[in-house]
Amino acid sequence: MIIDCHGHYTTAPAPLWEWRRRQVAGQDPGPLKMSDDEIRESLEMNQLRIQRERGTDLTFFSPRAGSMEHHVGDARMSEAWSRQCNDLIHRVCSLYPSNFVPVCQLPQSPDVPPENCIPELERCVTQLGFVGCNLNPDPSGGWWKSPPLGDRWWYPLYEKLVELEVPAMVHVSSSCNPAFHFTGAHYLNADTTAFMQFITSEVFKDFPALKFVIPHGGGAVPYHWGRYRGLAQDMGKPPLKELLLGNVFFDTCVYHLPGIELLLKVIPAENILFASEIVGAVRGVDPETGHYYDDTRRYIDAVSWLGAADREKIYAGNVSRVYPRFARRARPG
């Protein structure tokens, strides 16, 4: 069993983007008109083909990250858009229940306290069977105007996440700051930033059961693991393992073998979740290997010193621990 915890519906059919265009333009977008066949077609040649080719079984599937665009419009616009995107993910997962597991977008909006997301989160989780959510630490889209993730600003949402037993993947959206290329800088910076915000916070003392997945292999964190161990130590914090590895997990969206080797060497296997982010940031074939850059399974399989038990944890075991609603759902009967 191989479970990919990080996939976005980047290939959603055109009517979704037309709906959004009309919404942003201030026109009445009306109901979304999209047939099941359109949905099937958008997946069969893309995510489902890739699942078959690479031998992955299940993908945790959420709306396109770059299109969450929490910085566009106000909280009402964000809510209507999130609802639309989440309903579409629900349709995908209902059409292909053996291939996709639903993860929702939150209707965040700059300067709006994040408890505004609770109704949509509850709707997705309790009514539609979603098992996780994406939490944007920077709804301003590259201007970083929100309080850090350790701030009490976020606590009402954290309380609900714990109550619902839902982890959050820390994932920014597109950047409207020209300094930050979205997939080449903003995403990785957000991963790095969030980890340091956790180190300097009390959030896991206050919410021992709260769980976060930091995507893209944790940004710069595993590469600078010594720096983070040293910074925490200089601050008089306990070792990172004790401080936050019961709560923070990294995915494997690192697109070359040396990067994956580093990740597996430095971060305990218990804290790594398999992911590829297909169809995502990098779409080409690596001329050095002849395989897709984002075919992360190949890199993990190529690490000969990784034990079978650890490999199983990374491919499937950990995800059930981090996403308890998925674990319960996956149980037969």
Next chain:
Amino acid sequence: MIIDCHGHYTTAPAPLWEWRRRQVAGQDPGPLKMSDDEIRESLEMNQLRIQRERGTDLTFFSPRAGSMEHHVGDARMSEAWSRQCNDLIHRVCSLYPSNFVPVCQLPQSPDVPPENCIPELERCVTQLGFVGCNLNPDPSGGWWKSPPLGDRWWYPLYEKLVELEVPAMVHVSSSCNPAFHFTGAHYLNADTTAFMQFITSEVFKDFPALKFVIPHGGGAVPYHWGRYRGLAQDMGKPPLKELLLGNVFFDTCVYHLPGIELLLKVIPAENILFASEIVGAVRGVDPETGHYYDDTRRYIDAVSWLGAADREKIYAGNVSRVYPRFARRARPG
């Protein structure tokens, strides 16, 4: 010969910080009163002791990065402060010409076109023998309000850097954005961001002789080297080596062995410069090794597969190529 290309005067004596305090408070700070003995004392027990203990010969030495504070006050304040800091570095390097090589701070200021830095750069380089400078891609201190490094906004300064044959280390200062811890997020994010700004720019077509050092091991870049190769490829750019490795270099400020191994495996030896950033971001001893986290020489020496020729390039050879004014200075006679 082992040359450390990245050290800041973090241990400068109290009168410097008192001068700055008065300047920021709007008082007349008067002339800086500091004896040569005070300077010697601040170095003997710190940088010079560490040089001896670790067997490094020379340190490229610049003002404390976190105190550049380009976001504080206006361009005139930044200019007076930069001049003060650079003069102090000049005194250090005059007292210890066999231990330190001067690198200057630029009097950047938010919203002020960077050509305002040219007079101070010229003064340092042509009158005081400085061989490099630190360039802050975000003088707003964590709000990222400047145009990206590929923008023509920066070009007048680049022209002067090329004319003077001076490379720039891309180095932000402290962060006044609560989202970004300075040494745990802002520094690494800036390294990652700058690299992606270079990928998406034409800057090295326009300035083939311009050289940048990206510190802290390149932020997240080497760990995500596959991602960057793939992103450039998806954009129809030439391979990274061709696109920017004639112009962009990484230092070795990565504070654990697996990180250094990754860096040496992924980035050509020609593009790596030895550095430790002493006395800097991380000051403790790693309980896992019994040695200082920032004793980066130990990690490099521990990489048994690194050939002697490559090791020499990293420790000393490359720096003469990247800093031609240092090379000429170092020549006997």
